[in-house]
Amino acid sequence: MVKRTSVWDTGCPVARALDVIGDWWSLLIIRDAFDGIRRFTEFQNSLGIAKGMLAARLKGLTEQGIFELGPASDGSAYREYSLTEKGRGLFLIIVALRQWGEDYLYAPGELHSVLVERSSGSLVGRLELRGGHGHPLDWRQTEVRKIANA
Amino acid sequence: MVKRTSVWDTGCPVARALDVIGDWWSLLIIRDAFDGIRRFTEFQNSLGIAKGMLAARLKGLTEQGIFELGPASDGSAYREYSLTEKGRGLFLIIVALRQWGEDYLYAPGELHSVLVERSSGSLVGRLELRGGHGHPLDWRQTEVRKIANA
DNA sequence: CAGTATCCCCCCTGATACTG
């Protein structure tokens, strides 16, 4: 097996998601997109990523339907990358990563960016696991039901 | 974990989180841990990962305080990897990945595993973005407030 | 500005063999 093993066909949506955006750069690029970045050079400057890598990632993510390449919104001659609905669906993953990072990767007093509600400036609430009827749930109360599949 | 270009010090918790668990295997290992897998060989069989890779990942994640290595709970002579509180905090990230994967990576009718509430068997509810007072929020109503940092 | 092309290093990854 020359190529990296794919977990696409394991029947687990987590594995399939990681097959698409599980590399190191993709979610950082997407995070920047949520922050309003849309142009190639903007991404490059923000991330410090090599041009070749950035081009490959943007191409891959566009092929996956996460970005779409359209005319620039400012009327300039250039084009820009914008998130599709599928790409915008990744927002909660970014938020979950952010909240975990805030909780466990910063020493008390260490500064970091925060996600706030634009209208009020108040912090966005924590994501919570809930049951089908809205009641709070602990992870221990859940289980993965496997489906018989090939 | 040595990285070619580290984004640890950018002041963004998302970047810092990805520095820790942003590689392709880590979250799959952690997903398996949430499914009850605790032993080296169980991980290896479940993931189809090379032993060397698995050993390196488990070592790194243990050093990061995500796993801890303790005596086997079944009283056998072997040891087992269990998630720390920090590791268990990653559950929402897994759930977010799962929900996105279910939404966008499966064709209608294609089978996949699902996360259910153990007591009732009903599907776990969707994660939702909410404001500080519990009101629903769209990502467009949020923004990242950057902090002046080194 | 927005990439493409190229070079090159070395890490990641996988496979196998070996050990306590």
Added chain:
DNA sequence: CAGTATCAGGGGGGATACTG
């Protein structure tokens, strides 16, 4: 069972030069 040691290779990744 639970790793460690070792090896081979491919491609991730960075840097630079070049182009439309």
